[in-house]
Amino acid sequence: MIRTIAFVSKPGRALALSLALAGLRPVHAAGAPSAADRAIAGVEVRVEHAPAPDVFVDLAAAFMRKARETGDPDYYARAGVALDRALAIDPTHYGARRARAWVLLGRHEFTAALRAARAARAAEPRDWWNYGNLADACVELGRYDDAARATARLIELRPGLAAYTRVAALRALTGDRVGAIEALELALAAVDPADPEERAWILTYLGHEHWALGDLARARARYEEALRTFSDYHLALPGLARVLAAGGATTAAIAVYERALAVAPTPGVAGALGDLYARAGDPDRARATYAFGVYMGRVATARGQTLGRELALFLADHDRDLETALRLAARDAAVRRDVYTDDALAWSLYKSGHRAEAKRAITRALHLGTEEASFRFHSGMIAAALGRPRTAARQLRAALALNPYFAAGDATTARATLGALAAPDRLAGRAS
Amino acid sequence: MRSALVAAFLLSATVAAAHPLGNFTTNRLAHVTVGAGGLDVRYVVDLAELPAYRALAEMDADRSGAADDAERAAWAARAASDVARNLRVAVDGAPLALRAGTPHAETVPGAGGLPTLRLELDLAAPLASSRGSVDVDDGNFAGLPGWHQVIVTAGDRVAIEGSSATGVDRTNGLRSYPQDLLAAPPQVRAARFSYRPGVASAARAPEQMPSRSGAERFGDRLTALIADRRPLSAGVVASALLVALVLGAFHALTPGHGKTIVGAYLVGARGTWRHAVFLGLVVTATHTLGVYVLGLATLVASAWVLPDRLLPWMSAVSGLLVVAVGTSLLRSRLETAVHGHAHDHGHHHHHHHRDGAHDHGHSHAPPADLAPTVRNLLALGVSGGILPCPSALVVMLGAIALGRTAFGLVLILAFSTGLAAVLTTIGLALVYARGFFDRLPIDGRIARYMPVASAAVISLAGLAILVEALAQIGA
Numbered sequence: 001m002i003r004t005i006a007f008v009s010k011p012g013r014a015l016a017l018s019l020a021l022a023g024l025r026p027v028h029a030a031g032a033p034s035a036a037d038r039a040i041a042g043v044e045v046r047v048e049h050a051p052a053p054d055v056f057v058d059l060a061a062a063f064m065r066k067a068r069e070t071g072d073p074d075y076y077a078r079a080g081v082a083l084d085r086a087l088a089i090d091p092t093h094y095g096a097r098r099a100r101a102w103v104l105l106g107r108h109e110f111t112a113a114l115r116a117a118r119a120a121r122a123a124e125p126r127d128w129w130n131y132g133n134l135a136d137a138c139v140e141l142g143r144y145d146d147a148a149r150a151t152a153r154l155i156e157l158r159p160g161l162a163a164y165t166r167v168a169a170l171r172a173l174t175g176d177r178v179g180a181i182e183a184l185e186l187a188l189a190a191v192d193p194a195d196p197e198e199r200a201w202i203l204t205y206l207g208h209e210h211w212a213l214g215d216l217a218r219a220r221a222r223y224e225e226a227l228r229t230f231s232d233y234h235l236a237l238p239g240l241a242r243v244l245a246a247g248g249a250t251t252a253a254i255a256v257y258e259r260a261l262a263v264a265p266t267p268g269v270a271g272a273l274g275d276l277y278a279r280a281g282d283p284d285r286a287r288a289t290y291a292f293g294v295y296m297g298r299v300a301t302a303r304g305q306t307l308g309r310e311l312a313l314f315l316a317d318h319d320r321d322l323e324t325a326l327r328l329a330a331r332d333a334a335v336r337r338d339v340y341t342d343d344a345l346a347w348s349l350y351k352s353g354h355r356a357e358a359k360r361a362i363t364r365a366l367h368l369g370t371e372e373a374s375f376r377f378h379s380g381m382i383a384a385a386l387g388r389p390r391t392a393a394r395q396l397r398a399a400l401a402l403n404p405y406f407a408a409g410d411a412t413t414a415r416a417t418l419g420a421l422a423a424p425d426r427l428a429g430r431a432s
Numbered sequence: 433m434r435s436a437l438v439a440a441f442l443l444s445a446t447v448a449a450a451h452p453l454g455n456f457t458t459n460r461l462a463h464v465t466v467g468a469g470g471l472d473v474r475y476v477v478d479l480a481e482l483p484a485y486r487a488l489a490e491m492d493a494d495r496s497g498a499a500d501d502a503e504r505a506a507w508a509a510r511a512a513s514d515v516a517r518n519l520r521v522a523v524d525g526a527p528l529a530l531r532a533g534t535p536h537a538e539t540v541p542g543a544g545g546l547p548t549l550r551l552e553l554d555l556a557a558p559l560a561s562s563r564g565s566v567d568v569d570d571g572n573f574a575g576l577p578g579w580h581q582v583i584v585t586a587g588d589r590v591a592i593e594g595s596s597a598t599g600v601d602r603t604n605g606l607r608s609y610p611q612d613l614l615a616a617p618p619q620v621r622a623a624r625f626s627y628r629p630g631v632a633s634a635a636r637a638p639e640q641m642p643s644r645s646g647a648e649r650f651g652d653r654l655t656a657l658i659a660d661r662r663p664l665s666a667g668v669v670a671s672a673l674l675v676a677l678v679l680g681a682f683h684a685l686t687p688g689h690g691k692t693i694v695g696a697y698l699v700g701a702r703g704t705w706r707h708a709v710f711l712g713l714v715v716t717a718t719h720t721l722g723v724y725v726l727g728l729a730t731l732v733a734s735a736w737v738l739p740d741r742l743l744p745w746m747s748a749v750s751g752l753l754v755v756a757v758g759t760s761l762l763r764s765r766l767e768t769a770v771h772g773h774a775h776d777h778g779h780h781h782h783h784h785h786r787d788g789a790h791d792h793g794h795s796h797a798p799p800a801d802l803a804p805t806v807r808n809l810l811a812l813g814v815s816g817g818i819l820p821c822p823s824a825l826v827v828m829l830g831a832i833a834l835g836r837t838a839f840g841l842v843l844i845l846a847f848s849t850g851l852a853a854v855l856t857t858i859g860l861a862l863v864y865a866r867g868f869f870d871r872l873p874i875d876g877r878i879a880r881y882m883p884v885a886s887a888a889v890i891s892l893a894g895l896a897i898l899v900e901a902l903a904q905i906g907a
Binding site: 034066264 | 485495545614
């Protein structure tokens with residue numbers, strides 16, 4: 001707002017402006033700005049008056065908040081520029097250096113984030129903040145032992161919300177989803193009421209954990225609560241749609257998926273919605289929605305960005321451009337060896353006919369004992385293709401036992417494959 | 433390997449052309465203008481690559497793979513009726529029925545040549561009353577990320593008051609976004625303002641933000657002083673007056689603001705400290721009165737003349753005045769310098785006296801005809817003070833618009849006092865510095881021609897003001 005006064009340079013325009021600007025007061029009407037919008041506006045006024053490094057770090061934090069609210073990665077770039085500005089004024093500014101890791105995590109530059117988090121820890125080994133970033137970077141990179149160490153240190157220095165969410169992440173990865181839910185409930189109790197997005201984020205992750213255990217009612221309640229806390233929350237919309245679809249509420253699920261695709265489009269959402277249209281007997285819409293998912297990859301490439309394993313899984317799931325799927329998954333796997341990347345790589349390898357490599361990748365994906373129905377499903381399908389029907393049947397049954405709805409099309413495929421495994425001859429023909 | 437490098441290079445080249453906001457943003461701008469004819473809204477939507485893709489797919493009703501003109505027009509018409517329905521404008525609480533014109537949709541190449549989509553729509557409604565309070569609430573594309581802005585400007589013969597929205601479009605109708613990533617996209621979806629007959633202010637196309645000088649920043653602060661809507665406590669008033677005083681002082685240091693003229697005159701005219709103070713008082717009085725009169729004249733004349741047309745003319749008048757004083761001084765001083773006394777005829781035979789230097793020393797008395805006259809001082813003070821100062825004028829008109837006329841008038845007085853204080857100080861400094869120079873053995877020719885040179889400087893300064901004013905008038 002203040003910025004606009006800058007145009008006061010010629011008399012006529014100055015006059016028009018001074019009159020237009022006369023009442024600088026916030027409008028609390030419909031469509032009021034979010035917490036992040038208010039934070040950004042507040043810091044931008046301070047930038048105008050006193051462009052100090054601290055102020056630019058606050059601006060970066062406000063942009064990070066907006067990125068989390070909207071899912072728009074554009075704001076991570078803005079946060080990065082704000083930190084650059086702070087460090088240009090004072091290259092030793094600690095606040096800017098420790099926030100660097102946080103911004104790099106948002107930009108999915110995990111290796112650089114780990115480096116930045118370690119540098120900040122070396123500067124201030126007693127700052128709990130650094131251990132949260134360290135834990136996140138290590139989880140994303142698949143360095144689980146390091147992540148556990150950082151989390152332990154975080155709990156020592158600052159038991160609270162930041163520690164609970166990291167504990168939950170590690171518990172979920174190691175197959176303890178009930179423990180993860182307990183930790184998330186603790187986090188929920190500790191959340192700052194002035195930060196609705198953070199509350200919505202924890203509720204959404206609770207929804208994900210309940211979903212992973214096949215508990216549709218609890219998952220739905222948590223997603224709905226998240227959306228009441230922060231309307232149109234981009235992470236909760238696909239979760240709710242998935243639960244609705246699993247419960248047979250197809251029309252409602254389609255509406256929520258469509259909303260998710262408008263608010264923050266991702267290949268995963270396009271794939272799930274396409275599948276739902278296909279099941280609902282609307283092949284035209286299914287095709288158009290899949291095409292939109294493919295187009296997201298084109299736009300990302302045109303912008304010099306990469307959609308990694310998420311696009312790879314979408315392409316592999318829908319047997320589209322399997323070469324690209326494998327290339328994207330392999331590129332992700334070259335920099336991060338976390339179980340989700342291993343799973344995406346395994347599935348892309350399997351779809352491209354590289355069964356032996358797929359087997360190795362899925363074994364790595366399962367090594368933590370993560371209770372993820374899709375991991376079991378992928379493992380079962382790979383085993384079936386390798387002619388190991390007993391392993392295949394065990395894994396497919398485990399997938400369905402974990403979450404009978406896990407991914408609409410996949411659960412169906414799992415059941416069909418299980419049926420076929422009873423008649424090994426037919427299966428051999430199908431898998432070749 | 434080489435082809436991969438080439439591809440990487442090409443990719444980086446295309447990045448520059450990408451939509452500057454995120455690839456799934458839905459950017460919208462509602463530009464509201466209230467004029468004598470009624471209320472107009474120019475509504476622009478700019479869909480980045482991903483929403484554009486979905487819209488284009490939706491357009492292609494016959495699924496031919498591409499939208500033809502008819503399909504595009506049909507889509508635009510549907511989108512326009514949605515926009516019109518969700519854009520709620522109320523005047524004094526009563527909903528205003530906006531009539532939508534013919535919408536226009538076009539694709540614009542974005543990242544890697546992939547299309548983005550623009551929709552432009554003009555909406556209008558007549559206004560029943562010549563004054564009222566307006567609420568704008570843009571409910572379109574709710575919840576979708578992007579650039580959201582409502583802009584309010586005044587059209588013909590209408591004044592906008594107390595607007596919550598900016599009057600400036602930084603995007604040229606969502607065609608170009610600020611490159612500075614630290615300037616976050618606005619998230620303004622509502623606005624409130626009132627309008628009444630009054631100052632016509634042109635709603636004009638935005639220009640690139642000029643790089644601002646320190647002086648302009650001070651002008652901004654002055655405007656900000658008056659735009660602050662907090663209730664006036666004694667402390668606020670006192671600090672506002674102090675700030676205005678300081679701003680006036682700094683304003684005196686901006687180029688073309690008389691200090692050259694004052695200094696040159698006092699040096700040339702052998703003025704005393706009394707002259708310097710008198711000059712300061714005259715500048716304060718004329719600057720204050722000048723802004724008052726100009727403000728009044730602007731309010732009265734605004735129905736016929738735009739204020740930014742009026743100001744250059746005032747500048748021109750002031751410039752002419754300075755030129756007149758300068759040339760008259762130049763003539764008399766030249767004659768004094770050449771002949772030792774005033775002459776009636778206008779011939780100046782410099783070369784005849786080239787070798788006739790004689791010692792002026794430090795003890796000579798100033799020639800009587802070079803002492804400042806009240807008439808000359810008055811003329812100079814008036815010309816220095818009458819130079820229109822846009823930010824002072826804005827403050828006063830802003831104050832009037834806000835119903836704080838008295839406060840605005842007092843602020844201007846403080847501003848003028850600060851201005852005059854600096855001019856007087858410069859004058860005094862020069863008067864005493866000259867005393868210092870007088871004690872130095874200076875070559876007689878220099879001493880003799882110094883008054884001439886200063887008169888020439890005055891004339892040139894006046895000429896510069898005139899030329900600049902004429903250039904503005906011509907523009």
